[in-house]
Amino acid sequence: MSFPGTWMTTSESMVYRVVPKCACSTIGQIMYYSDHGQFFDGDIHDAKSGIHKWAMEKSQPLIRQNVTAHKSFAFTCVRNPYTRILSSFFDKICGIQRNGKRYRGNLVPLLVQKYGIKVGSPEDGFEFDQIKSFRRFLLFARDTIRWRRPMDPDIHWSAMSGHISTYIVNGGRYDRIFWTEDFNTGMQTVLDQVETATPVDLGAIPRFNESEGHGPKRAHPVEDYFDDLSMHLIYEIYKKDFQIFKYDFENPANKMPTGEIDLDEVHAKLGQ
Template sequence: MNIPCTVIQKKKLRSALLSPFSRSHRNRHEINNLDPELAVAYAHGVTTPDGRLFYLKNAKCGCTTISQILHTYVFGAPFQGNIHESGTLPLGLRHFRLHRAAIANPEAVKFSFVRHPVNRLRSAFCNFFVDDERNPQALRHWDNMLALGFKPGGEINYNFDVFLDYVALSLEKARLLCDEHWRPQFISLGSGKIVYDKIGRFENFSADLSEIFSNAGLPFLVALAERKMIFNQSSNGKRDDLIVSRTQATKIRSLYAMDFEAYGYQ
């Protein structure tokens, strides 16, 4: 079973190979010396250019909406296109120095969001393997899912069982660097090595986001959060035909025990 490389693994390999020939890749090669648990966080960090806000994107927890609100704060309007591929907002691993400075700055507001592990995993499954407009990253996992018995268009609870088997295998082989859409949230948020001012809950999204921006003294962003600006519906992923069974929920609780404990989910 070939677990797909993550963005961190790809960047490390590329920078290591090209560092003798390029200054930029020599700089990127510095990533190899980062604490791996912090590198995971830096890969999905967003820091506003004024250094007032550091946001750690956590997949399937409203990260598209929050990133677009931050883009609006910085540039006055949402990004036209995929915000996660924006070349304007300082996001991702190549801005790790900026993220590191913001995390160390007591004046910067540091925040992220989490979600109940069962609902988050259910949403990831639907977005990757069920919805008509599937996440394009699903292609990286398709062969593995088919090898484990996934049946396109098949009975949804059976296919969800296959997905849980694939998640378990991914966590066993590459817990730190597996796909961020089902990587344990505790790991994605830096394995306890980042002190956040607030870790909001997706279940209380608008209110927690408004509180974060209010504490940062940014009433403009509070207004945006209270308007419930939604730029991506994939996190909501409600499907009446997928009812997580008690057995499936028990398995998820076992796989994500650290998330249940760290974030107080029942």
């Protein structure tokens, strides 16, 4: 049994299934802080100690034992599919990464060549037609997810339900799933259920947005990026995300959920 993308505090106070582009940097730093009374110095994704991660071999037996026995409070966090894929585009496709290079090396040149996407550069102030390029990126994202061409789908734009289901299918159960759009309320419900070595005051916790400042700023309201065809593609890719996590497909301008997440429904529909 494997639990990819699963993080756990060293004290085993809580277990978190990472969903990329859903406040994972902030959540990881809160987990780290709750054990050590300080934040990890750097991007929490780079931490090799002070927090258990499935990607680290030595952590796997501990995570497996904890999750299969449901010893700790387990949670994850989701985000509106419209804003999530926009964030992926501006961060991973348009932005310069922490190492000073483009994401995944030859990915952006591939998109320029095959899909006619323009992303600008720091030298020109990232000047390009954001709406036109984003809609072409959507075609690429759909192609990777539906047909795994011209590459396998990337974790940053593959469906949240796919990430979240691996935890259930392999024997885990969530105690809480909350929305990034109401982050403090949701994270507080997690902290209220666990005992931490260091008290966490969410009001005083900074937001750790590791992608900020590495690329262009979004120049238009969310809804301007999605015409009728774009919405069709989004529904084709993220239908389950909208339905299970209660987001409004009909109105890209409404980032807020329209109802409560039903954990029994999540486990039933994603556990098959």
